[in-house]
Amino acid sequence: MKETVDSTGASHGNTRTYTIGFIFSVILTLAAFAPVMIGGVSRAAVFTTIFSAAIIQILVHLHYFLHLDTSSASRWNVLALIFTIMIIVLFVGGSLWIMWHLNYRMR
Amino acid sequence: MTPEAIDTTAAPGTNLAHAEHDATARQATEAMGFWLYLMSDLVIFASIFATFIVLSRNFAGGPTGRDLFDLSFVLLETMLLLCSSGTCGLAILAMHDGERQRLLAWLTVTFLFGAGFVAMEVHEFHALIQEGNGPQRSGFLTGFFTLVGTHGLHVASGLLWMAVAMGQIITKGLTIPVQSRLMRFSMFWHFLDIVWVGVFTIVYLLGVLQ
Numbered sequence: 001m002k003e004t005v006d007s008t009g010a011s012h013g014n015t016r017t018y019t020i021g022f023i024f025s026v027i028l029t030l031a032a033f034a035p036v037m038i039g040g041v042s043r044a045a046v047f048t049t050i051f052s053a054a055i056i057q058i059l060v061h062l063h064y065f066l067h068l069d070t071s072s073a074s075r076w077n078v079l080a081l082i083f084t085i086m087i088i089v090l091f092v093g094g095s096l097w098i099m100w101h102l103n104y105r106m107r
Numbered sequence: 108m109t110p111e112a113i114d115t116t117a118a119p120g121t122n123l124a125h126a127e128h129d130a131t132a133r134q135a136t137e138a139m140g141f142w143l144y145l146m147s148d149l150v151i152f153a154s155i156f157a158t159f160i161v162l163s164r165n166f167a168g169g170p171t172g173r174d175l176f177d178l179s180f181v182l183l184e185t186m187l188l189l190c191s192s193g194t195c196g197l198a199i200l201a202m203h204d205g206e207r208q209r210l211l212a213w214l215t216v217t218f219l220f221g222a223g224f225v226a227m228e229v230h231e232f233h234a235l236i237q238e239g240n241g242p243q244r245s246g247f248l249t250g251f252f253t254l255v256g257t258h259g260l261h262v263a264s265g266l267l268w269m270a271v272a273m274g275q276i277i278t279k280g281l282t283i284p285v286q287s288r289l290m291r292f293s294m295f296w297h298f299l300d301i302v303w304v305g306v307f308t309i310v311y312l313l314g315v316l317q
Contacts, residue, residue: 018196025189029182029307036312037178046316054308058301065196065297077142084146088153095157 021064165246172314
């Protein structure tokens, strides 16, 4: 009898999903570092690249390493994550807004 | 998590399938609880990120990110952490297959990658402080040391956790509680890699661009 434990109550990956996740992460990391290290790209293009690479890489990690998906088994994990993101948007967005505004008015 | 999990009155000890179901439900609850801890940790990191971003241009006449950061060094650090995340996954697969030796081997590799990451970070901090660019130099450096240091402390705690886990695998074997703890460790380890994606993007890449 094989006794196993799940991380999120959802499916646990296999060698294939971990390999795919790892290769995606390496590519996305290189895609983020390359335009900054090599240069020769417009500022707007660099910002767009590094932020989209970061967001996609976070999603890749959540899906391939932490096995979050839309299945009912990981529903509560996803709900908790969404709630946390809402709190973070309020925290970080609110702090930056207030501090930027204070800085603007004190000039 | 499920109503059945609470129902312990039904013929205790006579129904093995039921007992097994209880154990599975218990582990799912423990994983969920640990996930909630990770979410609260994420809020802590987010607050420190916000602090860093607010302070990130307050150089006080001191060095900027462009002067201090060596991106090829950071890229190597990133790759070490990413590799350790991958090998951690392979360790968990070995655990599911019930192969103790393979599990211990992958955990050792994961530990070495993680230790390499921490060593590089300690080296970076040491060099900065030696050059007089410690956390007291400017608001920017205070934010930098707080954010990167908090992440580094988490990784160092992960190393300690891994060492204890390997000790438990050797002395206790692959019991259900040991496996359950290893699952939570892997969640913690992958989580730290996700936070690092934010750190290298916002601290290092944006720091060099500014």
